[in-house]
Amino acid sequence: MELVSRVLTGDRRALARLISQIEDEEPSVQEALSALHPHTGRAHIVGITGAPGTGKSTLVNELAKGFRRQGETVGIVAVDPTSPFTGGALLGDRVRMRDLAGDPGVFIRSMATRGSLGGLARATGDVVRVLDAAGFSVVLVETVGVGQAEVDIARTAHTTVVVEAPGLGDDVQALKAGLMEIADILVVNKADRPGAAQTVRALEVALELGWNSAAKSQGRWRPPVLQTVAVDGTGVGAVLEAIAAHRAYLQSSGLWDHRERERARADLMEALERGLMAWARSRVGEEELERWVERIVRREADVYSAVQALLGRCLGAA
Amino acid sequence: MELVSRVLTGDRRALARLISQIEDEEPSVQEALSALHPHTGRAHIVGITGAPGTGKSTLVNELAKGFRRQGETVGIVAVDPTSPFTGGALLGDRVRMRDLAGDPGVFIRSMATRGSLGGLARATGDVVRVLDAAGFSVVLVETVGVGQAEVDIARTAHTTVVVEAPGLGDDVQALKAGLMEIADILVVNKADRPGAAQTVRALEVALELGWNSAAKSQGRWRPPVLQTVAVDGTGVGAVLEAIAAHRAYLQSSGLWDHRERERARADLMEALERGLMAWARSRVGEEELERWVERIVRREADVYSAVQALLGRCLGAA
Incomplete structure (x- = not known):
């Protein structure tokens, strides 16, 4: 992570590059953020x-x-x-x-x-x-x-x-x-x-x-x-x-620490949410998700029952 | 679901009541929305x-x-x-x-x-x-x-x-x-x-x-x-x-149908996300989540590695 060590020294071009990667949601960013x-x-x-x-x-x-x-x-x-x-x-x-x-x-x-x-x-x-x-x-x-x-x-x-x-x-x-x-x-x-x-x-x-x-x-x-x-x-x-x-x-x-903790909690929950969704989508498959969307549009199912079915399907073994 | 049938007739008091329940995020609302x-x-x-x-x-x-x-x-x-x-x-x-x-x-x-x-x-x-x-x-x-x-x-x-x-x-x-x-x-x-x-x-x-x-x-x-x-x-x-x-x-x-489908998809994804989070939180337990928050605050772990660990823990058997 040469980029990370350059960011840590305050190198402006490294900073600009890492920030662009964050904006572009490049997957490699995660590693850099962990290191920072x-x-x-x-x-x-x-x-x-x-x-x-x-x-x-x-x-x-x-x-x-x-x-x-x-x-x-x-x-x-x-x-x-x-x-x-x-x-x-x-x-x-x-x-x-x-x-x-x-x-x-x-x-x-x-x-x-x-x-x-x-x-x-x-x-x-x-x-x-x-x-x-x-x-x-x-x-x-x-x-x-x-x-x-x-x-x-x-x-x-x-x-x-x-x-x-x-x-x-x-x-x-x-x-x-x-x-x-x-x-x-x-x-x-x-x-x-x-x-x-x-x-x-x-x-x-x-x-x-x-x-x-x-x-x-x-x-x-x-x-x-x-x-x-x-x-x-x-x-x-x-x-x-x-x-x-x-x-x-x-x-x-003590509010400084409290706010730190709140922020850490919010970040963790959001990252967990994204991780769970990525897992569920790959497990259920996009085709199956689209079938449920279609059923909702045709009023054959509603969102709530669709989610119950999808949760049952992907968490059945968990 | 007397409330639902009254809403379907356009009963204003029933409408007002159901909307208040939506705003208050009452759990019973889900059933009414499904029926509607x-x-x-x-x-x-x-x-x-x-x-x-x-x-x-x-x-x-x-x-x-x-x-x-x-x-x-x-x-x-x-x-x-x-x-x-x-x-x-x-x-x-x-x-x-x-x-x-x-x-x-x-x-x-x-x-x-x-x-x-x-x-x-x-x-x-x-x-x-x-x-x-x-x-x-x-x-x-x-x-x-x-x-x-x-x-x-x-x-x-x-x-x-x-x-x-x-x-x-x-x-x-x-x-x-x-x-x-x-x-x-x-x-x-x-x-x-x-x-x-x-x-x-x-x-x-x-x-x-x-x-x-x-x-x-x-x-x-x-x-x-x-x-x-x-x-x-x-x-x-x-x-x-x-x-x-x-x-x-x-x-x-055909854009009318297209927009309907987009909306249905967004609703489904959001509901699925909430369902997964509720499941994961109950499976991992709030205490364990708080321990990870603490580690993140103390810089002993970062959000990314915390999520990897939590996903491993709750999806291990799935």
Whole structure:
């Protein structure tokens, strides 16, 4: 595994190649990930998520620069909902590339949806682990936090920053609810725009509702609501401080280990699921599966009875 | 199964109860869905998806009224990204309720994220099938089409309407790419606003790029780009006509059956996956699974080798 040892030294071309292999779902990747696993677990994984138009790419850019000034190395994974139809990265990504390009302490990668959603979430998780193993001390995972899938991706982080902006439409406001739950830090970006104070107040009220006195007495983390103007860097320092404070809280409370365990469990279950399905498909055979599909379409069988029959067939001897 | 026979007669309280059971993942639901399966396959399932702020709820409302005037009965499933944190339906939904309330030919249901994304997608599919079995001739599935998950939900429809609006931010524009692929009909809503003509032109160009001469010669469906002002009903008639034309195209081309088969296959695979996991978990035991999680956390094992060991253990005799 020459590639693995090169990744462990932080070799950028090796990193890029391994990540491409992950995206292409090459079978050889599994071995590389296994070899890298003992070297993971050191990076602080920070998810940054927000609705479209909140300016989160700019914020990610500024956070990366701030971490660099503190001597951290930064991996950035931008989960990008563009598709083969356009084939390109987001504009924001190109802007970012220009800004951070040439800094050997920063590695940026966009992940596009190639196939299924599950595939994207899995690949993103694998890329985060690779950057962790490669020695980046902070890994920023940027997602468009409007779909549950993107929220799920953000959820794999140690610390989740949810970015809002004043003056987005009602529809977007309603979407925030799902994000509030996963926020460790709330940032109102574009805070120089009209309505910023109202947005901050609305978030504070929502937090107050969710964060009851029981939580208070248990000393649970209270997500701060911070304001930034990412385009000129205003307020970014306070976000960096909040991220560091959240990390310290996770470690002192034992939640850091808890989140590690949750992540390991989810990864194991997902891999087990895929292993079982591959086994069942090869055992039953594609033809037999197609016959059941046909029966379901003709309404001669329903999915539930089909599964019972298939399970009986492939697990009969087990 | 008294509940099933009441659902088959279109009894609204029975429908509401069964849908709640689906949302709560009650085990008894499986039997009801099996009993309803022979009665499904008649409804035209229309997905309506678009970014926040495009006014798609209003459009759904107007489409429902239009279908009603044509004598169709309409089930509406609004997939709602709000969460237990707020616990409420979207404002748009309440507006809609008021407008269509009291019409026995319309049934509206909001689906909220309760647990996992997979759970929501599955529950939405089940609710669509229930409304189909209950005899609604059109089922409209409204999703916020910005996340891949929502796109996946929309994908289960026969006909997918993608709603755009002029003047949304760049971020939102970039998000469109993923939606373009799944669009059978493109609607630029709020077409009385500045920039509508540009939005239409941009969509036409994007379509032209994706819709090459080969597709043209094969007589493939060319998504029309329509303009509406849903708040006053302008252009909604043309959208209804396009939906009917797409249905005729699906049926004459054999794609209707093809999509049925794809859906049946996806449902079967997902149910098989769940069945296998339930079996494996009970066979291996939660304690053993936790031991592997612990080994992964301690970097004594990696996910891949854990899965190999677990598969060997539970499939050894199979």
